[in-house]
Amino acid sequence: MGIAELRAESKTASESTAALLRELVAHLGENRTQLREEWIRRITEGRLLTAMSKDEIFAEATSVYDSYVEALETRTLEALQAYAQNLSERIIPRGVETHEVVGIVLLLRDVLARSLFSKYHADSRLLNAVLDAYEPAANAIAITVAVGFVRERERIIRQQQEAIRELSTPVLQVRERLLILPIIGLIDPLRARQLTEQLLRGVRANRAKLVVIDITGVAAMDATVANHLVLTVEAARLLGARVIVTGLSPEIAQTLVNIGVDLGKMNTVGDLQGGIEEAERLLGYKVVPIAEPMPA
Amino acid sequence: MQVPILKQGPYLIATIQSALTDADIVQLRDALVEQVGRYRSRGVIIDVTALDVMDSFATGTLRDVAHMVRLRGAETVIVGIQPDVAFAMVHMGLTLEGVTTRLDLEEGLDHLNRNIKSAAYR
Amino acid sequence: MKPLEVMEDSAMAVASDSDIVLARNQGRVVALRLGFRPTDATLIATAISELARNILLYAGSGEIAIRPLERGKQVGLAVVARDSGPGIADPARAMEDGYSTSGRLGLGLPGVRRLMDEFEIHTAAGQGTTVTVKKWIP
Known part of the structure; x- marks a missing residue:
């Protein structure tokens, strides 16, 4: 009653x-x-x-x-x-x-x-x-x-x-205009969505030009989540930020190839350190006048 | 609603201020492509910060603008795509391939300035 | 949760391109009121925009109805796009990426399906077209 x-x-x-x-x-x-x-x-x-x-x-x-x-x-x-x-x-x-x-x-x-x-x-x-x-x-x-x-x-x-x-997907600013997103553990579709939202809002809030997504801590992902990762990279590009994905396990690399990812759109570097170095190099173009401009 | 187009040095800046109908977007396209020639502009910036939806028509037309402007000898940068809008666009498969996108007007200008400067070095 | 009964079905006529803007704005308002996150409200508004444009392109006019859904504890939203135009002779093909008879992008229907959780189309040549899409709050 x-x-x-x-x-x-x-x-x-x-x-x-x-x-x-x-x-x-x-x-x-x-x-x-x-x-x-x-x-x-x-x-x-x-x-x-x-x-x-x-x-x-x-x-x-x-x-x-x-x-x-x-x-x-x-x-x-x-x-x-x-x-x-x-x-x-x-x-x-x-x-x-x-x-x-x-x-x-x-x-x-x-x-x-x-x-x-x-x-x-x-x-x-x-x-x-x-x-x-x-x-x-x-x-x-x-x-x-x-x-x-x-x-x-x-x-x-x-x-x-x-x-x-x-808490499980912190968006960290390590340098001006550079964000790092270390992902650890299982990614289900709901978490993947949340991750994307946090990343895109983080890009805007921090005026990020580069984002390094490190998935060393992710053992495997299914095709849905892998597709979602690709969409996230593309959405970040639409905002004007470039994404580098690091730490792909052999299994995930295989999943990405199986779903037919356009590797031209996906910038990957072996490990997190390499990814950060690459990101800094790309950001560095800004202060070295003789360098090529950062490609879109 | 007509989109104001501002001529600033070698650039044209179109700032969309509210939701656009299809006819408004087509009008914007025609105006930009015409004015790029008239003012001999080097770059075009389209600020879409105010758009809360970019569907296949809006995206396709803006991509057309970028391609036509390139054929007329200038570069287009689309700035200010909102996070939620970007998310919806990629779900639809609308990725604006071959079109430069930047965070905001400042970044867009920065991009054009550097491109034009590096072109001058060549 | 907001009470669902306070919201009535809203059917809007789609006869000009400004109706597309009105329909998707209405969709966003209803979605937010039901408790959808802003991101999902944007997906819904985008889907409505595509459906409304399809009506204009292929049938000239029609209507879009937006209504709240309840399924057990789940809350959702349905969009029904209806026209009495020529219908689609080959709906399966219309769902393929890149297919279009209007000369435009042709991403409309497959894109809408990816934006929403459920997608249903009823059509036949000369019979008009009804597309019903649904999205649930996760």
């Missing part, structure tokens, strides 16, 4: 449901200390939140409890959503797992439900009415917290993947 349904629920809720929820909230407020202790006891018993200290669990439990009761009272989930996101941001780096977060919220739901049983057990009709009001709201709260946690985790994972990809 989402916020919309919970709101719709609250809109169409009879006055008696609203009254019941008010009574419920009053009950949870009065018994706050005792119910919170009971909940923390069950969290400890269930070996949840093991990454956190007792004091931390107490502090978080208090906040969650109060937010929970507030969500029941106001019958809106916005505040709880914000709190769940904030909580997730704090506890995900601590290594708290999804099952723990879902677990503690469900435990709180159970602890509160039990206290409703013991309060209203004498009157089963009233108990049913109270549970009818309580259950949908409690479930909506549990879902909100769980979804908030999972979303935050997915966001962090995406962010980390992005960071890892960027």
Whole structure:
């Protein structure tokens, strides 16, 4: 159940449901200390939140409890959503797992439900009415917290993947107008795309005239990635930069020949050092007036 | 929208300022090829920094400009191709073969200056 | 992710070369709003430019429709280029690099296929042509 349904629920809720929820909230407020202790006891018993200290669990439990009761009272989930996101941001780096977060919220739901049983057990009709009001709201709260946690985790994972990809292909400026792109490890099509984007933006940002792509650390590449490498070299040329590829393994050389690369377009030098020397030589033409101009 | 063509010494500089229709590009081609002769220009720079798409028609026409200008005795440099545009062009197989490309106007001028100077040494 | 339902299908008439510019601008706007990276938005805009020009060259007029796609968790974009022109007698040949009956570069359709993830063409002589291309956010 989402916020919309919970709101719709609250809109169409009879006055008696609203009254019941008010009574419920009053009950949870009065018994706050005792119910919170009971909940923390069950969290400890269930070996949840093991990454956190007792004091931390107490502090978080208090906040969650109060937010929970507030969500029941106001019958809106916005505040709880914000709190769940904030909580997730704090506890995900601590290594708290999804099952723990879902677990503690469900435990709180159970602890509160039990206290409703013991309060209203004498009157089963009233108990049913109270549970009818309580259950949908409690479930909506549990879902909100769980979804908030999972979303935050997915966001962090995406962010980390992005960071890892960027770290794995640094664009380094070694001389004015000379960039080096050392590529290490496996290149899949997605990484190849990222690499191209970084290279082309790097050329523009650093006003590079020459780029040395060193693939010594790449053992093999399939035809798709090899083709992509060729496209990257051509795109860099369109920007006005010349690319030297160094460190081709025999396997990659074979792949490039098999896909029919136009070797006239691809400038290759044996190793990185040779590539840098060649690049410097080409850049050097600029300051030696009798030299031939750099060919396009 | 017409592309302004600036005569600067021995060069013509065409700075594209917004997206061009096919007719605009053809008009630019005709104007450049005509003015190269009229002003006895040695070089032509076409600045495409403002273009966010260079499809087969734009690329083909600019390549035609370069070839026609060469037949009229001058050299063409295309400058300012954006990274994303270059990426799309090479995917299409549009590599502007035989046409000089440079990063920006400054680099384009630098290229022409050096070429003309080295021609004078010969 | 932006809600998809706020974006309506937009079909644009293609009848003059300024419509090519309008169609590809619209394609870029929709692609960016869907969450495509700028690089991919440029690929999409370029593909639309080619498709729109093909309509003008071979049929004189037609339309380009751009619509958002959803497939499970994946979000994408479809471009449908439709005309009721003479159709293409030999679509397989039209997909070969360098083939053109208009005398221009002839890189149009094969290029579009390389820019996009999915490509479909329905055509026959006298039946008009519909090209549908799709791209997904990786």
